[in-house]
Amino acid sequence: MKGNNKNKKKRYTTMIIYFIMVFMFIMTANYVKEAATTKEITYNEFSDMIANKEISKVVITNENLIITPTENSEFKDKTLYTGNVNDEKLISTLQQHPEIIFKGTSPKKTPLMDFALSWILPMVAFFFIWKFIFAKMGNGGGGMGGGIMGIGKNNAKVYIENEIGVTFEDVAGQEEAKESLKEVIDFLNCPGKYTEIGAKLPKGVLLVGPPGTGKTLIARAVAGEAKVPFFSLSGSSFVEMFVGVGASRVRELFKDAVAKAPCIVFIDEIDAIGKSRDNQMQSNDEREQTLNQLLAEMDGFDPSKGVVLLGATNRPEILDKALLRPGRFDRRVIVDRPDFKGREAILKVHAKNVHLGEDVDLVEIAKGTPGAVGADLANIVNEAALRAVRTRRKVVLQEDLRDAVEVIIAGKEKKDRILSxxxxxxxxxxxxxxxxxxxxxxxxxxxxxxxxxxxxxxxxxxxxxxxxxxxxxxxxxxxxxxxxxxxxxxxxxxxxxxxxxxxxxxxxxxxxxxxxxxxxxxxxxxxxxxxxxxxxxxxxxxxxxxxxxxxxxxxxxxxxxxxxxxxxxxxxxxxxxxxxxxxxxxxxxxxxxxxxxxxxxxxxxxxxYPDMKEQKDKKDKEREQKNEEQKEKQRKKQEEIDQLKKANEEKEKAEFLKTVGVKIEAGSNLDKTLNDAIDASNSEE
The missing domain is CATH 1.20.58.760 (Peptidase M41)
Structure with a gap:
């Protein structure tokens, strides 16, 4: 409530200042206009101008004589006026000069009406213009920046824990990248075991890779796994046409992030503000100020508070060296094009919500798409689903996936092109x-x-x-x-x-x-x-x-x-x-x-060439045998891992029983001994 009152007070103060500025502007404008187009003369000068035939028109009011000079007068571009002195001979004098048009008029405007038209009406018009324009621009009408009133404020999208909706289960084909980021997640969840030994949380992690490999998805998954708030924005959203705006937004961003710590700040396309300052030909003061402020903020914030900066780029070679040094972006995680197994895993993730036919073989599709990134594979699955709908089927068949691969590679069949x-x-x-x-x-x-x-x-x-x-x-x-x-x-x-x-x-x-x-x-x-x-x-x-x-x-x-x-x-x-x-x-x-x-x-x-058939069969047999050997190796490796896990569990159970004073006999079943100890403890209670 206090914050809202402060904001209202600030808005009213701003409005009053603007009203004063407009009032002064209108006063000045009226004064300048009047000084430029009118001039007061004496009655003697008026009489001389009549005699010299320098007047073309006279309007007689109760208070003034309003005079329009002729073209040969020195005052030809101005309207002259003088006081009405009740000269009885004025009318007869004017009648003696037929070149002068004269008439009398009564005042149509009262002083109050004149004041209203000159001062009140412009103020009211300004008020409504101010309400319309500034309400639009100040309340975010037109983009993330919050308009002109919020131009220096942080414009990051903030996702709270339950809004992220993405975990590492939704990220496939990037096991090495996920492994590199799991330590960051563990630090955010359990900082004690790291700070106890003196370890510090990496301030920044740079995700590098080709477009479409899932850098943004991985960043969101990190926040989803860590269950912390997630700030997301693009590097280009910092830089505006006004110098100093980017630096202000960086300050606001880190201020908000520290307030919501632990949290993750993700800057996509960070090369938009992090470009090297070596190239003087392409220097940009606003971008450099923004980069300098980012460097200062990364040096200034305390890593123990749990604020992690994730950056993503596909042009790491152009980034400023100061941004990449240890203490800022401590880690560089490569998010590269997936291999065959990675493509298969990605296809499974994207196909889990698609109704697949019994003949679907994702392994074949993964083999047939070397070099494809996650976005390409997602597009292939979606194209296959669309094809199934076009052919009025309820499930996606293998032919749909094959056709989708060809559509992505070569485009659709052009049925209207007839070749000779x-x-x-x-x-x-x-x-x-x-x-x-x-x-x-x-x-x-x-x-x-x-x-x-x-x-x-x-x-x-x-x-x-x-x-x-x-x-x-x-x-x-x-x-x-x-x-x-x-x-x-x-x-x-x-x-x-x-x-x-x-x-x-x-x-x-x-x-x-x-x-x-x-x-x-x-x-x-x-x-x-x-x-x-x-x-x-x-x-x-x-x-x-x-x-x-x-x-x-x-x-x-x-x-x-x-x-x-x-x-x-x-x-x-x-x-x-x-x-x-x-x-x-x-x-x-x-x-x-x-x-x-x-x-x-x-x-x-x-x-x-029948011998080629024999060679192929031999190669296929060798390949099949090699695959079986690899599967056997993987099975044995998994068995070793399971045995190691079981041994660790047994060790933990034994250590627990020792701490509670239970004797462990040789060859005894630890699970049974542990259950007996728990039952005994419950009966004592």
Missing amino acids: SKEKELVAFHEVGHALVATLLEGTDPVHKITIVPRTMGALGYTMQLPEEEKYLISKEDLMNQITVMLGGRSAEEEVFNVVSTGASNDIERATQSARSMVSVYGMSDKFDMMALESIQNRYLDGRAVRNCSEETSTLLDQETLKIIKSAHDKAREILRENRDLLDTISNVILEKETLFGDEFMGFIYEK
Whole structure:
């Protein structure tokens, strides 16, 4: 109540100040206007002006004579007035000058009305304008900032414990990140065991990773697990057009956070205010003041109070070094793209509220989406559910999920795009060229699907390859094979039709990027050995390459890149030339069916190369055996963990029985002994 009274008093004081300011403004405006447009003259001057024919009009009132000068008068831009002296000859004098228009008038406005129109009416108008505008702007009409009246105030969204609704059970595929943050949660819940030994709570934790990996979700889950209030805001919400606003908001934020401690403060896209101050060309006084205030606040607040600052960014390389030093953001947690197991876990989380059919295999979808982040996988599950509704089914089937993956990768089928027979034939041979080269090279991912159905993202057809296992390292040979597969489509066009088309533009672009990276980044060129000619910036965004060499060296780099592409191009054409029969046969089947799946495609390959079938069966058997061995290892490891937990429980029981004075006989059942001791204690009571 006291706070409300203070706020009301402050508002009334502000209103009174504004009224005084407006009153002074109106007085000044009226005075200036009157001084600029009117002038008082003597009656003698008035008589002289009549004689000199410098008057065009006279209005006679009870008190004044209001005079309008002619154009040749020195007072032509002003209205003149003089007192009415009851001159009996005035009317006859004016009649002698026909060029002067004169008339008499009675006052229509009383002094009270004149005062009301000049002073009261503007004040009333201002009052209503003030009520409308400032009520809108001051009470948050128009955004988080609270309007112009609350421009320097903290605009963070505050979630109390029961409003967060997110825990680590809702976060999948980021086990390492969760493990790194569990200690922070434990500190917020049980600070005593840490402060007892002298440990301090990390002041700040920086979450780093590509867009869509779940940094914001993890931050909310930390607050949900710790059961503490959660302040959430974006880095861009600190910076306004007014200098000093950002710093004021930082002060207010930490003041509110300390008042609600223990709590978690989450600043998303912290690079908006935490950008390095080294670049003088892009300096911004308001942003730098905000950053300086943030640094000062992080130094100033007491970590024992339980305020943890979580920041999230996908551009860590541009953050100010002072922000990243120990004592501010003590920990950096990488929230990277999930691996196969992570993708499977994420799909299970997003699919738990979706009605799935019996044929749904999330493992297959996880294998077919390498590089996908949590947001992509959530989108896939949602697209599958929407497709099921469109087809009037109550459950999501595996075909819905497969189609959703293709929609995300290549777009929807463009049914209204009709290709000519020649274009369709060209696309068919192009896609089969990719598939054949991929299959007949070692170390490439197997072909899952070939289609010549146009898609909304521009593709007239595509070949989908699915990896059999997750790869974390790629050899030079594997990269060369990938480039060769990319150039397989254009090579097929050249071999069959002896023409080139624009359909290979994306293949050429990706092949050039890979070949250039082999030389400039990965050190896979004999000419440059292990020299880094380019560095990668914005690793978690577009991964743009920045040149670190001279123009002359860059020319040599282009030559080495061209050499790799020519080698891959020649190899692709050679493979297709040697297997022209397969190219023709499979392309004709594709032209008839439009879509060919991996098993049917491989059937044509195995007819010509039966040994490839044997090798595949052998690899599948080895892979299955390896998976069984891994499962057995995991089972044994889990048994060891369970035994260790049981041993710890037994130890705790034994220590408890000793403290209450119960003797433990060798080979006795600790559970029974513990229950007997409890029963004995209850009977004594």
